[in-house]
Amino acid sequence: MTAWPPELEGRAQALAGRYPERRSAVGPLLYLAMKHDGGLTAAGVRRVAELTGLTPAQVQGVASFYTMYQEAPGRYLISVCTSISCHLLGGEAVLAAVEEETGVAGGETDGERLFTVEHVECLGACGGAPALQVNYETVEGVTPEAAQRLCRRLREQRPAVIRSDALQEEFGGRPAFDWGPGEAAGAVAPVPAFEPYGTAEAGP
Amino acid sequence: MTAGILFARMEAHRADSHTLERYLATGGYDALRRALAEMTPDQVTAEVKASNLRGRGGAGFPCGVKWGFLAAATPRYLVVNADESEPGTFKDRQLLERDPHQLVEGAAIAAYALGVHQAFVYVRGEYARPARRLQRAVEEAYAAGFLGRGIAGSGFDLDLTVHLGAGAYICGEETALLNSLEGRRGEPRIRPPFPAVAGLYGRPTIVNNVETISNLPWIITHGGTAYDAIGPEGSRGTRLFSLSGHVRRPGNYEVVMGLTWRDLIFGEHLGGGMRAGRGLKAWIPGGASAPWLVPEHLDEPVTIDDAARLGTMLGSGAVIVMDETTDVVAAALSIVRFFAHESCGQCTPCREGTTWMQRVLERILRGAGRPADLDLLLDISDNISPGLRWPPAQTTICPLGPSATAPIVSIMRHFRPEVEARVTRGGAGG
Numbered sequence A: 001m002t003a004w005p006p007e008l009e010g011r012a013q014a015l016a017g018r019y020p021e022r023r024s025a026v027g028p029l030l031y032l033a034m035k036h037d038g039g040l041t042a043a044g045v046r047r048v049a050e051l052t053g054l055t056p057a058q059v060q061g062v063a064s065f066y067t068m069y070q071e072a073p074g075r076y077l078i079s080v081c082t083s084i085s086c087h088l089l090g091g092e093a094v095l096a097a098v099e100e101e102t103g104v105a106g107g108e109t110d111g112e113r114l115f116t117v118e119h120v121e122c123l124g125a126c127g128g129a130p131a132l133q134v135n136y137e138t139v140e141g142v143t144p145e146a147a148q149r150l151c152r153r154l155r156e157q158r159p160a161v162i163r164s165d166a167l168q169e170e171f172g173g174r175p176a177f178d179w180g181p182g183e184a185a186g187a188v189a190p191v192p193a194f195e196p197y198g199t200a201e202a203g204p
Numbered sequence B: 001m002t003a004g005i006l007f008a009r010m011e012a013h014r015a016d017s018h019t020l021e022r023y024l025a026t027g028g029y030d031a032l033r034r035a036l037a038e039m040t041p042d043q044v045t046a047e048v049k050a051s052n053l054r055g056r057g058g059a060g061f062p063c064g065v066k067w068g069f070l071a072a073a074t075p076r077y078l079v080v081n082a083d084e085s086e087p088g089t090f091k092d093r094q095l096l097e098r099d100p101h102q103l104v105e106g107a108a109i110a111a112y113a114l115g116v117h118q119a120f121v122y123v124r125g126e127y128a129r130p131a132r133r134l135q136r137a138v139e140e141a142y143a144a145g146f147l148g149r150g151i152a153g154s155g156f157d158l159d160l161t162v163h164l165g166a167g168a169y170i171c172g173e174e175t176a177l178l179n180s181l182e183g184r185r186g187e188p189r190i191r192p193p194f195p196a197v198a199g200l201y202g203r204p205t206i207v208n209n210v211e212t213i214s215n216l217p218w219i220i221t222h223g224g225t226a227y228d229a230i231g232p233e234g235s236r237g238t239r240l241f242s243l244s245g246h247v248r249r250p251g252n253y254e255v256v257m258g259l260t261w262r263d264l265i266f267g268e269h270l271g272g273g274m275r276a277g278r279g280l281k282a283w284i285p286g287g288a289s290a291p292w293l294v295p296e297h298l299d300e301p302v303t304i305d306d307a308a309r310l311g312t313m314l315g316s317g318a319v320i321v322m323d324e325t326t327d328v329v330a331a332a333l334s335i336v337r338f339f340a341h342e343s344c345g346q347c348t349p350c351r352e353g354t355t356w357m358q359r360v361l362e363r364i365l366r367g368a369g370r371p372a373d374l375d376l377l378l379d380i381s382d383n384i385s386p387g388l389r390w391p392p393a394q395t396t397i398c399p400l401g402p403s404a405t406a407p408i409v410s411i412m413r414h415f416r417p418e419v420e421a422r423v424t425r426g427g428a429g430g
């Protein structure tokens, strides 16, 4: 068996136990596997299959339906919205600027796996269009120029943790709504930073 | 400014409206306590029926009526739909980030009424921050005895689990959502059976939107009749509208329905009128799936039934405003591309039709369109949704396919000469 480290294993068992049937935990467990392996791997799929009583082919078949289970994402996943509200306010120009600055075309990853750049559909930030996310942390009201500065900052400083509030303050513009108080947590991988899946980092 | 049921707490307490401490200090969980101590589940359902609250997820189905369809078998489940991915919509995100306890309390009230002991909130995967806020609230509620065993000293048990999706708009459709929550591909199921009869793992299941559920604490505190006294008949209560596009003041606004579109888009404390003093060209009244309205409709009332009379819908409450500089072909392409991208592929007319329409629109935009392309677009639409009626005819498994025809029908109805100019003169000049 390809068991995970005890902490991860404990999380996995707790997650699987929260559902009427263990197979409901396939999605959450795939996030755990991605965090552990830096992307979705055959070993990760096998472990999720063992934990849920499915076959690896079944797990793979589920994973392939969704866009967020990526095999080899870069350290920074930059997702630029080009759906209607962002389209009306220049989302495509932001995407082009990010592609130019990173040298990565939409949907691809660079050679050293630093950046993955993708265009995505609505991020639920339409009032703050155009919007993007870095590792699923939202930045609203970005200009093409600010998006390029953001990419340069990531390349030069390679921060371990991505925090929405910090990015919004430095690179964002008008938000979709008043975010209220900031938070300390941030993303440590191109996986949603959600504590039960073990992907958030408590702040300083 | 806005009428305060859902946003009242966050507007009054910017710094900590998401915390348990503030929630309790502002009367939070009193409705749940009262329901558990003084009301039977049927009495709770009766209040919700009396409120005439209609679902806020898109279809506007009366909440209490849906609850009445829940089959008797146990176990049964409650699923809160927080998949919010209809382009233009960002209201549930604000409710999740800024007042998550209101949702947790609403879910507990619903669960008590429905005899549910296991509930789920399905949050779209890209909503990492809203999910963190909600998860924290859930943990606080467990610690304070508002979730778990013997809630608030009663004999009622409830487990609530926050479940993250993984990037697929179609999972907002309730049967696709249930498949996804079962650890399957998020493909819509053929209905009937409806979830209330055979939902999660084939068990009776109620699926409600975040905003719908967030109204319940107020309804229990003030009574269903008080809610039913707000707003016009058929559109009771307040409603959240997500304003985006070319307005001066984009954002989420809580309003009493029955105001006019002019009030909503141009009101000083609402949309604030058009950016840079430009003219209004069109707006989409209920998310990308809704047929568009144009300036001649500005003085129509904003209600569910009036929208239906005009051949469109309030849908998810997303109002996307386009000024006179908008290229309607490019805007329609953005929406059609969305549906092509999100089609799950089960039904041929939806899978093939959406990508075909995308290719034709791309061709027109490139300046390589042909005059016959206009009727071709309508033919493809008619093949997806025969007759191009409203409400749309549905031959596909779910309403996504028919939704993709909305932007095509809209530009042909309101802007046909402009589209024609593009295919005769060619190119971006049109």
Ligand SMILES: Cc1cc2nc3c(=O)[nH]c(=O)nc-3n(C[C@H](O)[C@H](O)[C@H](O)COP(=O)(O)O)c2cc1C
Binding pocket: B054, B055, B056, B057, B058, B059, B060, B061, B063, B066, B081, B082, B083, B084, B085, B086, B169, B170, B171, B172, B173, B174, B175, B207, B208, B209, B210, B212, B213, B398, B399, B400
């Ligand atoms: C393609 C499609 C996408 C949908 N997306 C959502 C969504 O993101 N959120 C939501 O609450 N309802 C969505 N719905 C509606 C749900 O199927 C369902 O009607 C709703 O969650 C019921 O809640 P309500 O009665 O409280 O409105 C969608 C429907 C379709 C057909």
Ligand code: SF4
Binding pocket: B170, B187, B188, B342, B343, B344, B345, B346, B347, B348, B350, B351, B396, B397, B398, B399, B400, B401, B402
């Ligand atoms: S209409 Fe489209 S999205 Fe809906 S089930 Fe059919 S193919 Fe899938």
Ligand code: FES
Binding pocket: A081, A082, A083, A084, A085, A086, A087, A121, A122, A123, A124, A125, A126, A129, A130, A131, B087, B088, B089
């Ligand atoms: S359209 Fe871009 S965030 Fe909604």
